[in-house]
Amino acid sequence: MNATVKPGFNPSRRRFLAGAGGLTFCVAIGSDGIHLLSEAQANTASRTMSAWVRIAPDGMVTILSAGAEMGQGSMTSLPLILAEEMDADWSKVAIEWAPADAAVYGYAMNNGRAMAIVGSRAVMLYFNQLRLAGAQVRKVLIANAAEKWGVAPASLRTEPGFVVDPASGQRMSYGEIAGFGAVPAELPAVDKSELKDRRQFRLIGKSVPRRDIPAKVNGTAQYAIDVRLPGMVYATARHSPVHGGAPESWNEDKAKSMRGVIGTVRLPDGVAVIADSLPHAMAARGALEVTWKEGRAEGFDSEKALAETYVQVHADPSAKRRTLDSKGDAQAAFASAAKTYKSEYRSDYGYHAQMEPLNAVARFSAAGDHVEIWEGTQAPDVSRGRIAKALGFKPGQVTLHQCYMGGGFGRRTLGDYASEAALIAREARRPVKLVWTREEDMAHGMFRPQSFQCLEAALDPDGKVTGWTHCVVGDGGVLLATGIKIPYYQVPHQHIEARGVPHGVRLKHWRAVGHVFNVFAIESFVDEMAAAQGMDPVDFRFQRMSISPRARAVFEKAVQMSDWKARRPEGRAVGISISERSGSLGAGVAEISLDRATGRIRVHKAWVAIDGGLVVQPEAARANIESGIVYGLSSVLHERVTLKGGVVEQSNFHDYHVERMADVPEEMHVAFVERDAAPSGLGEIGNPWVAAAVANAFYRLTGKRLRHMPFTPARVLEALQA
Amino acid sequence: MQVSVNGRSHEVNVEPDTPLLWVLRDVLGLTGTKYGCGISACGACTVHVNGEPVRSCSMPVAQVEGKRVTTIEGLSRDSSHPLQKAWVAEQVPQCGYCQSGQIMQAAALLAKNPKPSRGEIVRHMNGNICRCGTYNRIIASIQRASREG
Numbered sequence A: 001m002n003a004t005v006k007p008g009f010n011p012s013r014r015r016f017l018a019g020a021g022g023l024t025f026c027v028a029i030g031s032d033g034i035h036l037l038s039e040a041q042a043n044t045a046s047r048t049m050s051a052w053v054r055i056a057p058d059g060m061v062t063i064l065s066a067g068a069e070m071g072q073g074s075m076t077s078l079p080l081i082l083a084e085e086m087d088a089d090w091s092k093v094a095i096e097w098a099p100a101d102a103a104v105y106g107y108a109m110n111n112g113r114a115m116a117i118v119g120s121r122a123v124m125l126y127f128n129q130l131r132l133a134g135a136q137v138r139k140v141l142i143a144n145a146a147e148k149w150g151v152a153p154a155s156l157r158t159e160p161g162f163v164v165d166p167a168s169g170q171r172m173s174y175g176e177i178a179g180f181g182a183v184p185a186e187l188p189a190v191d192k193s194e195l196k197d198r199r200q201f202r203l204i205g206k207s208v209p210r211r212d213i214p215a216k217v218n219g220t221a222q223y224a225i226d227v228r229l230p231g232m233v234y235a236t237a238r239h240s241p242v243h244g245g246a247p248e249s250w251n252e253d254k255a256k257s258m259r260g261v262i263g264t265v266r267l268p269d270g271v272a273v274i275a276d277s278l279p280h281a282m283a284a285r286g287a288l289e290v291t292w293k294e295g296r297a298e299g300f301d302s303e304k305a306l307a308e309t310y311v312q313v314h315a316d317p318s319a320k321r322r323t324l325d326s327k328g329d330a331q332a333a334f335a336s337a338a339k340t341y342k343s344e345y346r347s348d349y350g351y352h353a354q355m356e357p358l359n360a361v362a363r364f365s366a367a368g369d370h371v372e373i374w375e376g377t378q379a380p381d382v383s384r385g386r387i388a389k390a391l392g393f394k395p396g397q398v399t400l401h402q403c404y405m406g407g408g409f410g411r412r413t414l415g416d417y418a419s420e421a422a423l424i425a426r427e428a429r430r431p432v433k434l435v436w437t438r439e440e441d442m443a444h445g446m447f448r449p450q451s452f453q454c455l456e457a458a459l460d461p462d463g464k465v466t467g468w469t470h471c472v473v474g475d476g477g478v479l480l481a482t483g484i485k486i487p488y489y490q491v492p493h494q495h496i497e498a499r500g501v502p503h504g505v506r507l508k509h510w511r512a513v514g515h516v517f518n519v520f521a522i523e524s525f526v527d528e529m530a531a532a533q534g535m536d537p538v539d540f541r542f543q544r545m546s547i548s549p550r551a552r553a554v555f556e557k558a559v560q561m562s563d564w565k566a567r568r569p570e571g572r573a574v575g576i577s578i579s580e581r582s583g584s585l586g587a588g589v590a591e592i593s594l595d596r597a598t599g600r601i602r603v604h605k606a607w608v609a610i611d612g613g614l615v616v617q618p619e620a621a622r623a624n625i626e627s628g629i630v631y632g633l634s635s636v637l638h639e640r641v642t643l644k645g646g647v648v649e650q651s652n653f654h655d656y657h658v659e660r661m662a663d664v665p666e667e668m669h670v671a672f673v674e675r676d677a678a679p680s681g682l683g684e685i686g687n688p689w690v691a692a693a694v695a696n697a698f699y700r701l702t703g704k705r706l707r708h709m710p711f712t713p714a715r716v717l718e719a720l721q722a
Numbered sequence B: 001m002q003v004s005v006n007g008r009s010h011e012v013n014v015e016p017d018t019p020l021l022w023v024l025r026d027v028l029g030l031t032g033t034k035y036g037c038g039i040s041a042c043g044a045c046t047v048h049v050n051g052e053p054v055r056s057c058s059m060p061v062a063q064v065e066g067k068r069v070t071t072i073e074g075l076s077r078d079s080s081h082p083l084q085k086a087w088v089a090e091q092v093p094q095c096g097y098c099q100s101g102q103i104m105q106a107a108a109l110l111a112k113n114p115k116p117s118r119g120e121i122v123r124h125m126n127g128n129i130c131r132c133g134t135y136n137r138i139i140a141s142i143q144r145a146s147r148e149g
């Protein structure tokens, strides 16, 4: 590899590539997960395998991590789970990225989906398998020591990095064993009962520093945008401003006459400019005049759709609908209700705004039949497939080098920009770095869909919630529907549905996506009912809804943490809400104040209680939840994408506002509710509760409801006047 | 044109209006300084010019002729600047992409005001976006560096 890889670049794969001597364990990747194998098994198996754990005679243990690191810490926490069960000395564990690279490792990319790290679920997916793998390695180490000492394996113990014989007091380091030992062709089976008891954990549940952090304080962490190759040229792109459009013609001569410009390239939905430097490419992009073929989103007016179209679709009894959840007889519950409630809510489009504008680097082999790509991607397998398809290649002709990601949030799972880099590099006949400008990243963004929602509830004569209907209207299929179910409330009669209205606007997962607006609506609505019944919102949930024990527990914790019923200082109020995501539950409280002259809401304190099962890395998890709270507040108070004439109206951070330091709560408290269960996802449980908690606090402060997210100053002032 | 970066003088052959950011990253290979917005709205590209924090995306390279430019790579040789140590101790970075700019912005503050109040920190840092929301840890780290020097 000739890439400029900086000295501090960490992790590298030097140790694996150098690897001779020591003990090597391989991993098989299948649709049923991962299994540890000996090298002998790996070499005879029909599936392709890659080395996974290596113990060197110097005692260093190298563990590969399926490498999508975007700040959530899974690069550290996944190897740590394995290290725990093998009883490795963590200070002697090196972590290297598992390359999505068939040529080097025979990494089974067609099954790679099983290895892709989808942020919040990484630990949840691999927890058990990594523990079993670690225990197998430990068993092999013990067997080798037992043979050397001539004792029974069962009589031996391990301490971090050592096999110990309690009878004789002898100790043998893992490195020594690696010097003489062997990995049996058939690895010993390990039963769940042989795993450590959680009280014996030395690493899991303790906080160890994240391994990616040192390189992120001195500029050496390598993102795709930092890769430099010999002879590399630069490209940037302009895409159809109306999503779904394609270029017809453009002023190529003008572009080519500009400083440093090498040429232009037609992309499926845009035009790329290649130049000798990025500023030259960016200047030429600015001068491009492109005639576009009509795009799918032609003429789309997002505010009109939200104000009018969705309301009509909701009112239309013959509108197409998808039932998302249904039980009991909602109609009957409403017919026999003592009291019914109905409310409507809206939310705008949201943009990921990951800090690193999308980019990738591509280089073809001299023969032009193989391409290397450097990309920060949440799904290397998908990306590789997409690149191959764009080029008419087989996946084997694509080598993907994973890089750190400057934020993902669901945007980086498609390989779209990496495919563009490949197409451009093929035309350029040189290595190319493609960098979208921030303006392009936003204009050609893929958004969290906007939504209109109508909720209705039926209460029986005892005031118990017996009927529930929720209809969400908008574009986006599953993206519209996540988080809309309410299993934690167990209302006996429910009907939950979505009505789709296609607009041709590019949409995408976005940190918990549908949860953001669905939970806003659900938890605001519950709060409205509680207020109408003259009840405390927590008491209402406990007494009038069949709340699940897990949900009750996180509410109780949030109540205790925030001293929920305590008086707040003058001008402050608190609101509470709950959400579920990836198996985790989180209840949170926000304490706000309001500047009535400007309409600016300020959140001073946030408390959140999380049930995420066993928390592997509490400190990293806490940081992740804090990040979610800030991301949530940002979407609740500032972020909105609007489209007019099918074109995105915002263009950069001056008009797409995100949370800044001055906006952040002075205090954020995160607590994990102890529960003896496997880990569940934590990366996206931090943000969905925020919207309703803020809106509910606003109600307590003002007696007014905020029904349209984000709660911009203009909307706040309007609500105050209502 | 001569530019002095991290104590070394370089002859660079670029147009005078080239933004300093791209000279640092693509001509000199100092890729720790990041591109985030290109319009002085995010702070990812922050470096020091004669000790003052500037947005290198919006500063023509001609303007730094004869001045001292310091980037994250030149803040310390071995991550030993008190802020870098504090950043590790507080486990600040998540994706990490904004952090070179954050650290450079913070270093300029401490150089002038070794004991900033929370309010002074927030005012000084408010132009630097962290999309991962590490703001409170950044504040804690600046306070720690200020304490531990």
Ligand code: FES
Pocket: B034, B035, B036, B037, B038, B039, B040, B041, B042, B043, B044, B045, B046, B055, B056, B057, B058
């Ligand atoms: S890149 Fe310079 S301020 Fe954003």
Ligand code: FES
Pocket: A071, A355, A406, A407, B093, B094, B095, B096, B097, B098, B099, B129, B130, B131, B132, B133, B134
């Ligand atoms: S750490 Fe990701 S943007 Fe700041």
